[in-house]
Amino acid sequence: MKTLQKLVASDPETLQMMSGKPYEPKFMDLLLLQCAPHFYTEEQKAQINHFKQNSSVESRSETKNTAEKRKIEEISEEESDTSMNKKPRQEINYSSPDLPTKFKNRFPELNNDDFKFLLSKKLYSSDVDPNKNRLSMPENEIACDFLTEAEVTKLCERTESNNFVGVEVTVLDPCLREFTILLKRWKMRSTYTYNLSARWKHIVSANKFEQDQELEIWTCRANNKLYFLLENV
Known part of the structure; x- marks a missing residue:
């Protein structure tokens, strides 16, 4: 002073x-x-x-x-990289299993070419954990492109709280029961992964899915909906 x-x-x-x-x-x-x-x-x-x-x-x-x-x-890399989303992926070269007849009968209006085999998925502990409430599908294990450009863009959108909006899809379990859940895309270490989330735990509970169980996962479009089809192996 x-x-x-x-x-x-x-x-x-x-x-x-x-x-x-x-x-x-x-x-x-x-x-x-x-x-x-x-x-x-x-x-x-x-x-x-x-x-x-x-x-x-x-x-x-x-x-x-x-x-x-x-x-x-x-903002993490997995949540902001829209350019990677729009790049055409290389299809995995291996023969897909035969489409289960029950799916053909469920969608008689579709041809065999309308069904796409995505991957064979061995369930990990995280896939059946009700607290995590999601099924992960690594992008590098998915056999083909299965999303429209509009859906790819939707996967990058966020809510006001900075969470992913996701794409609403319908899952048919092995008993052909329908569940409406969300598909999201995250970054996991060095790769991306798609996740069936939000109410996935109800599918696990209804089918008593367990760790190390294997599923075949298919997809198709019908009635303006994207379907995921689950089959026990």
Whole structure:
């Protein structure tokens, strides 16, 4: 405080005349105004207050921009890479199993070519864990493309809380019972994975699926719906 008093010991108008420059408020003036307001003219006080308001706005703007930048940087790679979604995938070259007759009978209006075999899936503990409530299908194990461009775009959309919206699909279990759940796409280590989530645990419970059990997973489209077809192996 003693140092500040020495700094403002001279009359401010005299200091301004000595400097030969128009008065321009500085950050130190904000402090000096609080402890020694009598050393400033009313015009200078108004300039300092205006300077204070502008500095506050700029500070809030900078803080907001920094927070938004950090939020963008924190978005994980799996949730923002739309370009990878739109790249054509290479189909896996192996012979698919025969389409179960029950699926043909369930969709008599479809031809064999309308059904796509996706993968043979061995269930892990995480696939039957009701707390996780999802079936994972690694993208590099899926035999073919099965989504439309609109669905690919939908998989990248987020809610206001920054969660994935997902694509609504219908699952037919081995008993041909229908379940409406969500398909989502996540990044898992070095690859992407599709997940049947939201009420998947009900399918596990109804079929008493267990760890190490194997499923064949097919897909088709009927009645403007995307179906996933599950068959026990």
